[in-house]
Amino acid sequence: MAAYNKTDLERRMAGSIDALHHDLQGLRTGRASVSLLDxxxxxxxxxxxxxxxxxxxxxxxxxxxxxxxxxxxxxxxxxxxxxxxxxxxxxxxxxxxxxxxIPELTEERRKELAKLASKYAEGARIAARNVRRDGMDTLKADEKKGEISEDERKRHETDVQKLTDKTIADIDSLASSKEKEILGK
CATH class of the missing domain: 3.30.1360.40 (Gyrase A; domain 2)
Structure with missing residues (x-):
C-alpha cells in the first residue's frame, strides 16, 4: 500500500466534483445548451x-x-x-x-430532473467518502509500519476530514444551485 499522499487525495476529491459538474451539465433546465448533448x-x-x-x-x-x-x-x-x-x-x-x-419543462419533469440531480450529488458524496476512507486506511497502515507517529496520523486524519467536509460542501452547493435552476426558483 502506498504512503499517505495529501495531493493525491485532493486530486481525487476534485475529481468527484468535476464528475458531478459534468453530470449536472447534461440535465436540461429549459434553456438550450451545447453541453446538453455531451x-x-x-x-x-x-x-x-x-x-x-x-x-x-x-x-x-x-x-x-x-x-x-x-x-x-x-x-x-x-x-x-x-x-x-x-x-x-x-x-x-x-x-x-x-x-x-427545447420544449418547456412540465412541473413533473422538473421534479424528475431535480431528483436526478440529487442522485448525481449523492454519487459524488459517496466518491468523496471513499477517498476519505482510503486516506484514513493509508494513514493507519503507515502508523502500523512505523512510518509515522500516532500524533502525525491524528493530525493528517484531521486534514483529510477537513478536505472531505469542504468537498461535500462544494458538492451540496453545486447540486443545490442546479436544483434551483431546474425548478425555476
Whole structure:
C-alpha cells in the first residue's frame, strides 16, 4: 500500500466534483445548451463516438440547438441517438442539419430532473467518502509500519476530514444551485 499522499487525495476529491459538474451539465433546465448533448454517443464507423466528433453543435437561439452533421451518411444515426438518449428532445432533420427545439419543462419533469440531480450529488458524496476512507486506511497502515507517529496520523486524519467536509460542501452547493435552476426558483 502506498504512503499517505495529501495531493493525491485532493486530486481525487476534485475529481468527484468535476464528475458531478459534468453530470449536472447534461440535465436540461429549459434553456438550450451545447453541453446538453455531451452524454449522447453515436454508433458510426463501427464505434461509439461523442456527438462533437462527428458534428458541430451550436445554440442559434435560447430554445434551439442546432447540430450540423459533417458526413450526410451519419444524419440518421445522430437523429436516432438523440431520440434514444432520454433527453426528451425530438430532432427536426433538415438536410445535414438537425434542429432540436427545447420544449418547456412540465412541473413533473422538473421534479424528475431535480431528483436526478440529487442522485448525481449523492454519487459524488459517496466518491468523496471513499477517498476519505482510503486516506484514513493509508494513514493507519503507515502508523502500523512505523512510518509515522500516532500524533502525525491524528493530525493528517484531521486534514483529510477537513478536505472531505469542504468537498461535500462544494458538492451540496453545486447540486443545490442546479436544483434551483431546474425548478425555476
Amino acid at each position: 452524454p449522447v454517443q453515436i454508433e458510426v464507423y463501427g464505434a461509439r463516438m461523442p456527438i462533437n466528433q462527428i458534428a458541430t453543435v451550436s445554440v442559434p437561439e435560447p430554445r434551439m440547438i442546432s447540430v450540423q452533421v459533417w458526413d450526410k451518411t451519419n444524419v440518421g444515426p445522430v437523429d436516432k441517438a438523440i431520440r434514444a438518449a432520454g433527453l426528451g428532445l425530438n430532432p427536426i432533420v433538415d438536410g445535414q442539419t438537425l434542429r432540436l427545439p
